Amino acid sequence: MRSQPHGEDHTMRPMSRGLLAGLAAVASVTVQAEIGDAARGGQPESLFIDKVPTAQGQATAELIAKALAKGRLVIFGHMGKLTDPKLGDKGFTGDYFMAHWKATLEPELMGLTPEQKPILEKLLWAGKQSIDNNQDRLNVKGVGWKNFLPAKWARETGDLLNTRTGIVTRQPSRAYRHPANRPDELDRKALVRATSAGFGGRPFGEFAMMGKQKVYRYYEPVPLMKPCLACHGEPKGERDILGYEKDGLKEGDVFGLISVAVPVTD
Ligand code: HEC
Numbered sequence: 001m002r003s004q005p006h007g008e009d010h011t012m013r014p015m016s017r018g019l020l021a022g023l024a025a026v027a028s029v030t031v032q033a034e035i036g037d038a039a040r041g042g043q044p045e046s047l048f049i050d051k052v053p054t055a056q057g058q059a060t061a062e063l064i065a066k067a068l069a070k071g072r073l074v075i076f077g078h079m080g081k082l083t084d085p086k087l088g089d090k091g092f093t094g095d096y097f098m099a100h101w102k103a104t105l106e107p108e109l110m111g112l113t114p115e116q117k118p119i120l121e122k123l124l125w126a127g128k129q130s131i132d133n134n135q136d137r138l139n140v141k142g143v144g145w146k147n148f149l150p151a152k153w154a155r156e157t158g159d160l161l162n163t164r165t166g167i168v169t170r171q172p173s174r175a176y177r178h179p180a181n182r183p184d185e186l187d188r189k190a191l192v193r194a195t196s197a198g199f200g201g202r203p204f205g206e207f208a209m210m211g212k213q214k215v216y217r218y219y220e221p222v223p224l225m226k227p228c229l230a231c232h233g234e235p236k237g238e239r240d241i242l243g244y245e246k247d248g249l250k251e252g253d254v255f256g257l258i259s260v261a262v263p264v265t266d
Contacts, residue, residue, distance in 0.1 A: 042211060043210055043211040044168075045162065045166050045168055045210065045211070045213075046211060046212075047166055048165075048166035048167075048213050048215075048263035049164065049165050049166045050115070050118055050119050050122070050164075050165040050166065050167065050263075051115070051262075051263040051264060051265045052113070052115040052116065052119070052262060052263075052264055052265065053115065053264065053265055053266065054207075054214075054216075054264040054265065054266050056113055056115060056116065056264075057207065057215070057216030057262055057264040058205055058216050058218065059116075060115070060116050060119065060216070060262045061205060061216045061217070061218035061260040061261070061262040062203065062205075062218055062220075062260075063108055063112075063116065063119075063120065064119070064123060064161075064167065064169065064218075064260045064262070065169075065203070065218055065219075065220035065258045065260045066108055066220070067101075067105055067108055067120070067123055067127075068154045068157065068158070068169065068220075068258050068260075069220055069222070069258060070101065070104045070105060070108075071097075071101050071127050071150075071153060071154065071157065072150035072151070072153065072154050072222075073104070073150070074097060074100045074101050074104065075097075075148075075149065075150040075153050076150050076225075076227075078092060079149065079150075079227070082138055082146065082148060083144045083145060083146065084144070085141070085142050085143055085144045086141075087141065088139055088140075088141035089139050090138055090139060092131065092138055093131065093132065093135065094128035094129065094131040094132035095128070097127070097128060097131040098124065098127070098128045098131075101124075101127060101128075102124070108120075119165060119167065119262075122161055122164045122165055123157070123161050125160075125164075126157045126158075126160035126161040126164070127153070127157045129157075129160055130153055130156040130157045130160060131153070133156065134148055134153075134156075145241065145242070151171055151177075151178070151181075152178075154169075154171060154258065155171060155178060155180055155181070157169075158170070158171075159180075166263060167260065167261065167262055167263070168210065168215075168260070168261040169258065169259065169260050169261075170183070170184075170187060170259045171222070171256050171257065171258055171259070172187040172188070172190075172191055172256055172257055172259055173191070173222075173255050173256030173257070174191065174195060174247055174249075174255055174256065175245075175247055176256075177244055181256070183259075186206075186208055186217055187219075187257065187259050190204070190217075190219040190257055190259065191256070191257060194219065194221045194254050194257055195253075195254050199221075199254065201221055201223065201254065202221075203218065203219060203220045203221065204218075204219055205217055205218035205219060207264075208261075210261055210263075213263050214263070214264050214266075215261040215262055215263050215264065216261070216262050216264055217259065217260070217261045218259070218260045218261075218262070219257045219258070219259050220257060220258040220259075220260075221254040221256075221257055222254065222255055222256045222257060222258060223252050223253065223254055223255070224249055224250070224251055224252065224253050224254075224255050225251060226251050228255070229249070229250070229251065231244065231246060231247075232246065232247040232249050232255050233246055233247070233248070233249055233250065234246065234248050234249070234250070235248065236248025
């Protein structure tokens with residue numbers, strides 16, 4: 001059959017309509033790509049409950065970071081037991097953990113100021129609570145890896161501390177596993193500094209604003225030890241036992257930071 005009269009007209013119009021519809025679809029996809037992005041402006045914490053005088057900002061943030069680092073080491077020292085598939089109840093309770101953690105914290109617990117005391121009490125509570133919260137997980141029998149390790153304890157402890165104080169802690173790293181450790185702008189700058197060649201490995205910090213609140217931000221480098229290399233070591237890109245790509249680092253390399261922001265009063 002021959003084409004219908006005015007066939008060209010009939011075919012051209014639908015084609016250009018189709019083109020427009022296509023363009024509109026592309027535009028709406030672009031708009032939709034913004035759905036799920038972070039809201040602009042502002043920042044998550046707005047009520048800072050426990051504040052310290054400016055002069056105590058650095059020491060307080062340092063205290064929290066050191067206590068988290070030491071708690072991490074207590075967990076680290078028990079990882080063999082905690083990942084033993086043959087054991088059920090491991091007796092790694094909040095009380096057990098607390099006794100070991102507190103023993104390592106003696107220097108930090110001396111000479112606390114009246115403003116630091118409630119913060120440290122809440123931190124100790126948070127650290128113990130996060131172990132208690134994980135009992136079901138830790139005591140599973142017949143499973144080695146239980147998705148519990150020092151970084152998770154420090155993250156969950158930091159969340160609980162934040163709940164009761166407003167203090168913000170994070171563990172940004174070269175390649176974060178947990179989304180809560182996504183660095184903010186200052187964390188990222190601190191990471192670049194702490195992972196650059198020639199960095200001496202010493203903690204550092206600065207005053208900054210978090211929303212409308214002045215805070216002291218402190219960064220404690222987290223170096224890798226031998227057993228950490230199973231996941232964060234070489235060869236870079238090879239999958240670790242959890243399926244993440246390894247980071248290609250060596251013993252002693254800084255993988256991340258314990259980042260602590262303490263609100264100050266003036
Ligand atoms: C079994 C693999 C594995 C080993 C071994 C391991 N990590 Fe990780 N690391 C992870 C996972 C998974 C997370 C995320 C934990 C979470 O927040 O739930 C993580 C998180 C971290 C973070 C926080 C940033 C992030 O990536 O979310 C730091 C810092 C870190 N690890 C350092 C270490 C250090 C130091 C060691 C040795 C003491 C170590 N890791 C051993 C898997 C591992």
